[in-house]
Amino acid sequence: MIKVYLDHQSSTPVLPQVYEAMLPWFSEYYGNASALHEQGLRARAALNQSRKQFSEAIHSPDPESILFTSCGTEANNLAVKGTAYALQHKGKHIILSTAEHPSVENSVAFLERQGFTATRVSVNSEGFINPEDIRAAITPETILIATHYANHDIGTIQPVAQIGEIAREHKIQFFVDAAFSAGWLPINVQEMNASLLSLSPHRFYGPKGVGVLYKNRKARLSSIIHGGIQENNFRSGTENIPAIVGGGLAMELAENERETRVSRLRVLQEKLWKGLSEQISYICLNGPVPGENRHPANLNVSTEFIEGEGQLLLCNAAGIAVASGSSCVSKNLKSSLTLTVIGLDITLAQGNIIFTLGKDNTFEEIDYVVSSFAKIVERLRQMSPMWEAFQKGNISSVIPGNPK
């Protein structure tokens, strides 16, 4: 049976080379990097090697600026809360956008419950932050500007260098959530003027169980997981050596192959959207048009008059793995925040489907997905009382500039 994986945003398979590189670190080299013996020192050397790989890929000034956490979420928590606790004597105001990943949004919300304040600058209908809105939000109390590089739902690529410039002018610590970008988009922490930047290797063919936080030497940060003095005292807990080894290699490979991977993805992305928009009526694209302002792997669409979970389940039954920002799919029954803040009509948010391509998807797979998805939409519309109402002219389409 055909299987097409189009949910690379949620996780990717570990590359064969990466897998091979990890294997010795389970049963053969199993030392704790804090230990002062051959096993431990070997682990320490592996940590440092991985730091170098990440450091080079993101043009960090030195490998010591690379800190390991357990996942992108934890890296984001560390960046946001760690800055807040380190700089609270200077001020308690944080600027972020309304379209941050929940790991940033909910970290800030937690800090607000502890007496910090935050300004959330709006994004426009394609998800873009206007850097000038950030500038306007700055107060003498501002200690952190936190934004994402590419949006995890709709792939919008933010003008991070411009935001970084504003942060630099105002001497405010700047954190970039690159958990969905690293491995796909070029990252130069110095050009971005990032004080902090997070990565998540399992999104670029590395393993789960490791996240990375780049921390500029000058950035102030407090630890949020307390205990031993691992990671230069910024993150306690025994380091996950196999995942760190694998993550470093995945980063190196992703960076080496980035342009090849991305140019292929761009073709697949265009083909997928072309196919879907031609075969399916009343479907809209969420986020920027495919091109330089959109993550090359992401395609976020809404099919009108039907709901997302059903689409997901039928896709799965057809061997196609996709995601959805629909509230029915989420365990907390909330639609994806991004869809709300770009002002998407709530019924379109319900019909949301997120395709994320990977480097190994093929043209044939795209063809299969387009034709299968068209059938799925058709089938669910046959079941839908909204579609019926629309056909009878009782309701009209809410897709702006209604297609067909």
Next chain:
Amino acid sequence: MIKVYLDHQSSTPVLPQVYEAMLPWFSEYYGNASALHEQGLRARAALNQSRKQFSEAIHSPDPESILFTSCGTEANNLAVKGTAYALQHKGKHIILSTAEHPSVENSVAFLERQGFTATRVSVNSEGFINPEDIRAAITPETILIATHYANHDIGTIQPVAQIGEIAREHKIQFFVDAAFSAGWLPINVQEMNASLLSLSPHRFYGPKGVGVLYKNRKARLSSIIHGGIQENNFRSGTENIPAIVGGGLAMELAENERETRVSRLRVLQEKLWKGLSEQISYICLNGPVPGENRHPANLNVSTEFIEGEGQLLLCNAAGIAVASGSSCVSKNLKSSLTLTVIGLDITLAQGNIIFTLGKDNTFEEIDYVVSSFAKIVERLRQMSPMWEAFQKGNISSVIPGNPK
């Protein structure tokens, strides 16, 4: 060349069966457990299977009480801070012992900086907590009693069931740090009356990258890593499936083989201490005598007139992996807290060496370690001006009831 690994407290090799069980979860089954498709649902099923394995091993009333974190340290942070934040409206007082692992001690210290208060009950010279001291420390403000099961440095096994009984009587949440105990000592969370209990699989032949927090249904807990709604909203971030799969199996195997492993360890432990104390003068045992009140893997000794790091390095050069609580070994140049709070003379703390046995150590290895270690001590004493002063009668031994 001979290699003897006697640092199982810092980490253990992943068992072959555990390793095998993890392998498919990197490149073949790589889904994110939050995803609604075959890959994701497979990961979700694996999570639940692992929850069952942990649940059974510690006699948890249900698998849903098992939460996954990234390591023992994070589980401890979650237990301590998560209780504090969840119950701060009721009170802000925490009771712990002076001999907690840094992940507990430093979490409490962090909370103290945020306005919580703490009482640290002393341990005696063998590291034991007196449960009545805990009772005496309870105030109407007390929201948490946090103690360890076995001490990570000196192996003291605490009367956790008695402490749990006191917590139950006073309806106070009770957290047991079992990160050094699980897999070696029997754990029954219900008999202990534990509200929360932490485990660290890489200490019993499971992988790094996963920690476990048992959370009784009735326990109140706030999340400390914010973001998506993984782990029933108690721990955000993509779950590390391979490590969780491996950890669950390691737990099951450890529990099945526990008695066999432990009875062997007890023999090795006695043999090691007998050998060391016979072959080396001016050496003392820290913590309880080997037996039911001491962790079967741990042997903590101090050799007088010499320092720990040199011993460690020479052990390593002899192929022997051990640890030390000496300040020179620690990156923060502080002696292990446990050694201080049991009242060990500071020069004995400097000469500290920690042997932790594993299930695969042999009698021959113990013989080799004893004879090598005797030579190492001899060699370092030859270099030591303190030894010289002692030989000349200028200073005397501080080992109580001075041996030989």
Next chain:
Amino acid sequence: MRFFHTENIMAEEYNPYNPIVMDHFLNPRNMGDLEDADGIGEVGAAACGDIMKISLKISDDGKISDARFKTFGCGSAIASSSMATELVKGKTIEEALKVTNKNVVDALGGLPPVKIHCSVLAEEAIKAALDDYIKRHPEKAALVAANNHKA
């Protein structure tokens, strides 16, 4: 549809729903509309994620001779409405009014806790369709009143 492969779908552990629910989702019973329905109920809102419409054919002796559904909503909403129509078919109005969301959940072999509201919606859709029938047939109003009284 040919490309829905059951070997995947049916391995319970890799499904968010049990096999009965999956079966009703993938092979819904009584999907569609009824020409000349005697009672039609539509409940829910797209904004909340679910809309269910149930159409009933009711014979003169007060028996539900046929039932159809249309649903905008997740897998469990579709399965719940499919099952609800199965449950009421052949029942009298009195009997059908007694069908609860719990009956739907039980018949489906259980639903995940966060999806129980779908079965509630199915119960409401049945009630709404019967209400509609009663409105059109005021002579049967006593039945509904009796039932409302009980509730």
Next chain:
Amino acid sequence: MRFFHTENIMAEEYNPYNPIVMDHFLNPRNMGDLEDADGIGEVGAAACGDIMKISLKISDDGKISDARFKTFGCGSAIASSSMATELVKGKTIEEALKVTNKNVVDALGGLPPVKIHCSVLAEEAIKAALDDYIKRHPEKAALVAANNHKA
């Protein structure tokens, strides 16, 4: 000692210290005491983790003809004292007084940042031994004064 296998020890990446430091730790130069030492310096305290004792033999022309150390302390303390004795051997008192901890670190090819204090202790031990010599030989006091002046 036979059982210290150099293939382990010498693979730089698996050592906390570089090969020069490891060599001085494993094969310390000038370890021991000097009978009839002309100057002995002992600095540090066990409580702080390190004690270093340096003994010097100084010939009448003010040259350090021999040096020995004894150290209670970590690997870098032992290596630092070993290197410090090497550095002062053959030097005049004036020259030896100019030996700094940085000279020791450089000669060792570097020490980890947290271990720099070991080299400071070695410098201090040398100074203390020379001080002791000066105390015993007040006629050389001017030298020390000159040096202290500079510092």
